[in-house]
Amino acid sequence: MRIRTFLATVGKFCYEFIVGDTPEIAVGVGVLIVIVWLLSRNGAGASFWFLPLAVTALLLGSLWRGSSAS
């Protein structure tokens, strides 16, 4: 029972830490890394510009969400 409570606490902490109130960032970063990996596997390893631009879009989207909510 103690182990289960401990694991639940650790799981909750990890969720709050990584996802928290910005799920769009956690999900977005995961999706971006997979896209970059697929691009480089298909011979587009030189597409270095994609990740910074996609991160920019992700940040602007999250800022828009945050400013609309407040």
Add this chain to the structure above:
Amino acid sequence: MSGTVLIIALAVFGASAVEAVEALTIVLAAGFTRGWRSALEGAGAALLCLVVVVAVFGSALVRYVPINTLRVVVGSLLLVLGLQWLRKAILRASGYKTKHDEDAIYRRQVERLSGIPRTGAGRDASGFIISFKGVLLEGLEVVMVVLTLGLSSGHLAVAAAAAAAAVLVVAGAGVVVSRQLREVPENAMKLGVGLMLVTFGTFWGGEGAGVRWPGADLALLGLLAFYALLTWASVGRLSRTGRSAREASQA
């Protein structure tokens, strides 16, 4: 010391200092209300746990996880963490979110701790637990930054030393200024650290996933400049729209 190592040390120092200020607020509240012995013992026990976590996970990850896998995971974590910090700091700088007020947090903690009855004359359990929990929770974020930046760059010792230096500086400042923690420019520090975390996250996450950056490590400077410009433009734009919205609602 190379430029990259210096940037890593600065990023870890900044992140650790921000978290250390938050932890110190809790330790001071526990110390003033429940006694210094339990508060300091709680903080010490938590610091010990954090050192063990860095030592155990650090060496295990270096030994058993391939560097490219490590960089993808670490890069993703840094990006998530950095974007969260940057987002929060931009919203605070542009007035969309209230700034972190250490004095208000301190008052709330003191009020809460003063209401708990004492159990005996010896060590105070509440003071110990509150202090332990505060330092451990704030410290885990530091551990994450130390491990991610330290392991990806191959300079775990530098990252750990920078974190320890930040804790010592903040603790020293805490002793001198006592409760005037609101003077710390926390949002500016958060903005700077967020920028560095996003920069390293993009670099290592991309490299681990197969991106070949032009100019190798020099690309870090380009990324940092690009994100700094983006942050500056975002703060300016949001400050203007926020001001117009507030004026419109007052009219």
